[in-house]
Amino acid sequence: MSDDVPVTATVEISLREAEVLGLVGAHLSNAEIAAKLHISVRTVESHVSSLLRKLNVPDRRALAQRAPEPTGGGSAQAAPVLPAPLTSFVGRVSEQATLSALVKSHREVTAIGPGGVGKTRLALAVGAQLAADYADGVWFVDLVPVDEPELVAAAVAGTLGLGEQPGRDITQSVIATLTDRQVLLILDNCEQVADGVALFVERLLATCPRVTVLATSRARLMVPLERVYSVPPMSLGVDGAADAVLLFEERAAAGGSALNTSDRDQIVSICERLEGMSLAIELAAARYQTLGLDGITAALSHPLRMLTGGSRADERHRSVRAALDWSHALLEPDDRALLRQVSVFAAPFTAAAAAQVIGLDEFLVADGLARLAEQSLLVVTASPVGTAYRALETIRQYATERLAEAGELVDVRSRHLRWCLAQAAELAVARPDWRAGFDAVADDLRSALAWAAHEPGQRTNAYRLAEQLAELTFTRTLISESQQRYEQAAALAEDPGSAATAFRDAAAVAGCRMRGDDAYRLRSAAADAALRAEDPASAARDLATIAITAYRFANMFTRKLPTEETDALLAQARELAGEDPAAQATIAVADAGRALHAAVTTVQGYPGTTVAAPVALAERAVELTRRRGDPLEESVALDVLTGALSWAGETFAAAETTQRRVVVLSSVPATPSASHELVEALAEAAEGSIGTGDLVAACRWAKQLADHPLLAEVGHRATSWLLVADALAGSFDEVLSSSVRFLDTWRTDVPIGSLGPAVAAVAMVHGLRGDQDARAEWQKVLDQLGTLPEVTYGYGAVFDTMLLLHNDQVSEAMERISPEPQEVWKWVTWIWHHWYVALRAEAAVLAGRADAPDLVAEARGIVAGNPIATTMVDRAAALLDGNHEALLTTAEAFGAAGCHYQAARTKLLAEGRLRRTDQ
Structure with missing residues (x-):
């Protein structure tokens, strides 16, 4: 430390910001940077804005000039992000x-x-x-x-x-x-x-x-x-080159007055008294200008008290605490009070913040903070909101103990807690720079909560702060901490009703984290708390919600819930619900989910009307939740209805239901429950649009999903359906760009079967482009899922057949898609049904099969209303009839439907330019 502490400190940037900076220096666009780093363009824009602010440059060109030089490999090399010491490193x-x-x-x-x-x-x-x-x-x-x-x-x-x-x-x-x-x-x-x-x-x-x-x-x-x-103390001795002596001289000289060679012996003596402890030496040297060597020696001659007194002090801390004791004793009383009171701040703080906590005029506080910085007891740091200060941890701990000795700890801590509550409330109001604001005070919020949680008189405030911190950390995508804070709020709640609410929020965050077992545990805790609050109807909703979650998200649970267990939960829920309309609506949703689960898992052949009952139950549940005006529960009911309709083969009705669900959620605040629902709804809306041949809508929903903040760090879940939609549309450059982000996350996570369509889509695109090596690599990725029937008979058959037809391998294509749709209904229903039957009809025509006319006619009835699948069938009919004009008409129809690949393929068919590789 030194007396001339600079007003600004080094700019620190994160690993991701360093990568973005290097790529800006390489003159890549935001889209190119997003593809290279596997993040969204919106995220790149956010990092660029942050860098412009941190590096204080006006535009992108100036930012590029601040980028590090590229390495020999041509990529930007991120510079080490190390705090720049405020003083030089001496000796050692x-x-x-x-x-x-x-x-x-x-x-x-x-x-x-x-x-x-x-x-x-x-x-x-x-x-x-x-x-x-x-x-x-x-x-x-x-x-x-x-x-x-x-x-x-x-x-x-x-x-x-x-x-x-x-x-x-x-x-x-x-x-x-x-x-x-x-x-x-x-x-x-x-x-x-x-x-x-x-x-x-x-x-x-x-x-x-x-x-x-x-x-x-x-x-x-x-x-x-x-x-x-x-780490040993700094070297001592009569040798003027001893590290301790050099450190003292360098720090003393930093104040503006160089020492004489004749002073060496006295300096050595001081350093010996301080036992070579660098912090103590720096504190002593900082006083050279005002005390001189004689004054320092005299101050050190007084008996030095231990910080905590007597033999309880650890011997190894003796010199540091003695130096702090001595340095503290030299302060004016007002400055001593200020130092101990600002010790409650865990993060860098401004004079305005300190003034609010201490309760003094801001100018007086700023003046006192400057004096403490001059005495090297505070460090001045850069801050987005102006000059900020922080105490080194050893000094902060010392000052905190002084605060307790003065009997001020509870009072100052309480005021700091109120300040933290105000900061959290302000952050809860959306504003562009709220993330930076949260990061600046997050450690103080956590510190205040840690203290208040163990103070009986602060239980109410601790509960409020835990709730606020839970909300803020969720929005900041620190979702495991968010769950922890909601659970903490539940434990701090003074009434069981508030505890139940906090447990429900914690369960919702667990759902966002894909932790079904946690969601079960927390919803059960919410039910118990609701019963203590004499609210059996809410307890019934909690128990029914556990069953609904088990039906909807079975893959989230490490332990699959047996039917007997979910039935028992529903039975208990019915006993508690009474005539409460909200509980009855939740139970109705659970009944629909149970019926659908039973129908799908027990039916052997094509379901046909076997899911009619689940459809009716789900429609009733939707109506009950809509009447109640609960958009989140209506979304859940619509999700169950979507599943029932899709299994019933009602492709268009299922797709329309997914879009109703997104609309219902569009005006709901981004709570954990709403965020989880919206992510699932956007994914299903994209799926439904793919199933009905509306690729423009599918890409729109998929892009919204890819940009959702909850999935910012989960590239495979974020980009999955966007890859599928772009692949089917023929937007191959977009597929190759997004696939980098997808694969990056896939490789660091357990393979997820529901993401298989994206992998198969990318493999097909590489095949269509003639890059067999890349296709083989993606096929290996798909193989990680094992032998899934979805790959053999469902989406795998669709993508493989498209590639085989592209290569004019019609015999292989017909063999790949030979099973009747009714034989493989479980794997082609909803999303892939229309694609499957249309491709099957085309393969039969190109293969010259005798039953081709029948397959075309059958397919036409199945895909009616699907613009792309209908056009594929029309193309097959034109090929069957040898109608060249009709064939060209289908090319125009494909283009109008946003299916550029099929439009281009049709033109090649019309020109007779496709090669036959199976002959």
Whole structure:
């Protein structure tokens, strides 16, 4: 530290921002950057805006000039994102060399030592020295603000610029990003969350073979592969070149007055008194201008009290706490009060924020903060809202204990809590820069909540803050923390009704995370709380909702719920519901879901009218929920109705129902429940439009899905139906661009069967383009799903047949799609039925089969109303009749329907240019 602390600190950018910056420097467009990084164009625009602000440049051209030079491979190399020390690094040559060698030869190194010995500065120096050895950068994570072990991964994710990915916890999201990265991760100040760090590091090292961890802590982490390095105090002695002496001279000279050579002995004496502790030396040197060496020596001659008094103080902390005691004693009373009161801030804070918490005039507070910064007790940092301050953790802990000694802790903490509640309420009002605002105060919100949760008198405020933090973290896509905060709010609620509401919200977030077992547990807890609140109707809705979730999202559960269990839940729900209309509506939805589940799982042949009862029950459930004016429950009922209609073969009615569902949800605020419903509704709307041949609408719904914030980090789920729609439309460049993002996430996650159509679509596109190597690679991806009937008889047959017909391999195409639709109805119903029968008719015509006229006539009746499938059948009929003019007419019809590939194929057929490869 020094007296001349700069007003601005280094600009820190995230891993993703560094990648975007490098690609801007390579003059790529936002669309090209999105394709290269597997993110949406909207996300790229957000990163570019952030970089313009952080780097304070006016336009994209100036931003490109700030990009790092490309590496030999031609791609941008992200510069290490390390905090720039406010003062120079002095000495430590031997220590730096030793620690660097350890980091090079071990996967995990922990630099240990007491507070103030210089662990952080040494780690930063080593990180800067080794930056060239790590292709994906050196990343520094300050864990000081983290006071809960389970939030360690969130802190790392924040540094890397990551959000949580639905279906994974935040640790899994970090691991997925770093799986194939060559990174040095510096975890600083691990001691207060050592257990959390140990668990995180152990998982990280086990799954990310190219990641190295350098941790600083006051004690070892006790993790596998750990190599411990004890950071010694700075070297002492009469030698003027001793590191401690050099540090004192450099910091004292920074104040504007150089020391004389004749002062060396006195400096050595001071450094010995301070036991070579770098923080203590810097604090002492910062006072050189005002006290001189004699004054410093005199101050150190007074008996030094332990910070907590007597023998309870750890011996290894003695010199640092003594130096802080001494430095604190030299402050004016008002400045002492200010230092201890601002210790409640966990993150950098402004003078305005401090004034609100302390209750003083902002000008007086700003003046006092400046004096504390001059005494090196606060560090000045850059902030989007102006000058901000922070205390080094050792000083903050010291000041907090002083706050308690003064009897002010509860009062100041309470005012800080009220300030946090106000900040959270302000953030809840949507505004363009709210994310940056949340990131700036998030650590303070967490810190205030951690304190208030254990203060009986603050239970109501703690509940409010937990709820607010749950909402904010969900919107910030920190969804595992959101679930945790909702559960915390439920535990803090003073009445069971509020607890039930919080449990329901937590269950909804669990649904967004694809954690069915958590959703079950939390909904059950909500039901129990509702019963304690003497609200049996709400408890009935909770129990029925568990059954509905089991029917709708069976794949979310690690344990498949047996029918007997869901039946028991519904039976209990009926007993509790009474005549309550809301409970009766929810039970009606559950009854429809149960009936559909039973019909689909028990029927052996084509379902025909066997799903008529589920359709009727679902229609009744839709009507009941619509009357109640509950759009979320109406969406659930519409989803069940969509399923019933699709199994009944009512392709157009099912597609129309999916669009009704999106409309119902369009005006609902983005709560966890609404977000989960909307993601599912958009996916089904895209599916339904594909099934009815409305590719323009399918692409529209799929693009909305791909841009949904909840799926920002889940490329395969986000882009799945967009890939299918674009492939069928013939938008092959878009397919190749989006497929990069899809594959990136697929490779770091468990393969999901419902995403198989996208993989098959991309494989087909590569085949249509004649890239057999790329097609084979995507076929290997599809093979990861195993032998699924959907691949053999459903979408796999559709995409394979399109490719075979493209290559004029009509015999193979006919064989691939030979089963009658009624034989494979389970795998072609709704989405693929029309495509299947139309392609089958065309293959029969091209193969010259005797039954081709019958297949064309049959197909025409099935696909009526589907513009693309109807045109495919018309094309088959034109080929059968040898009607060249009618064939050209179908080309125009394909173009009007947005099916560019089929339009081009038709023209080739008309010109007789397709080759026969099966002869």
